Amino acid sequence: MKLIPDSAPCLLRLLLLAQLFVHSAPLPVSNRTFCRGFREMKRRLDNLSMSSSTLHSLGDDELVTMAAGNRLGHLPNIEYTAADISSIKLNAALSQLYVHTQAFKLHLDWLNTASNNISVPSQPAGDASAHLHALAHLLQSSLQQEPELTSYSLPEVSSTFDLLHYAAEISERLKVFCDWSKRLLAYLRKSHCL
Incomplete structure (x- = not known):
């Protein structure tokens, strides 16, 4: 290839501009948004973890009995090592967290409505639902594509005893979800934000 005289400086400038563009190209949106929102996500999970224990007024021994069983089959059951x-990859992890967060929010909204229907105070469920809503918003902004959510029906609550049973089950699963989510987010932050 024969170069036109005086074209070398022009080609050199173009090459430098191309390199500048490559080095200044942003990371995928999900990485930046996730890294920026990590502290807020962790804070929401900490608050949610504290709120989960206020969903019922049971002692530890009573809680073990009431939370036993799997009456709410659609509630996320976290079994990861x-x-x-x-x-797990970043987008897959954030999608999974988003789906689980929305499932817990649906269950807490349902618990809140059931509490109101049988005239039992429901402030704790409303508080936890608000934390889940904020967490879902943070996760959604970090996702490149919003995952599809599954719809399902929840049982009718006919007594205070049923309500307490469901609240205990949601509370225990929510604690596990919060613990797992904090560990997962810490791992993702370490591997994607440094």
């Missing part, structure tokens, strides 16, 4: 956390 440390190896599972370290193998």
Whole structure:
């Protein structure tokens, strides 16, 4: 290839501009948004974890009995190991967190409505639902594509005893979800935000 005289400086400038563009190209939106929102997500999970224990007024022994069983089959059941956390990808992890967050929010809204229907104070469920709503918003802004949510029906609550049973089950699963989510977010932050 024969170069036109005096074209070398022009080509050199173009090459430098191209390199500048490559080095200044932003990271994928989800990485930046996730890294910026990490502290707020963690704070929401900490608050949610504290709120989860106020969904009922049971002692530890009573709680074990009431939370036993799986009456709410659609409620996320977190069964992951440390190896599972370290193998998950950012977008898949955020999508999964978003789906689980929306499922818990749906259950807490349902619990809140059921509490109102049988005239039982429902402030704790409303507080926890507000934290889940904020967490879902933060996760949604970090996602490149919003995952599809599954719809399902929830049982009718006919007594205060049923309500307490459901509140205990949601509370215990929510604690596990918060613990797992904080560990997962810490791992993702370490691997994607440094």
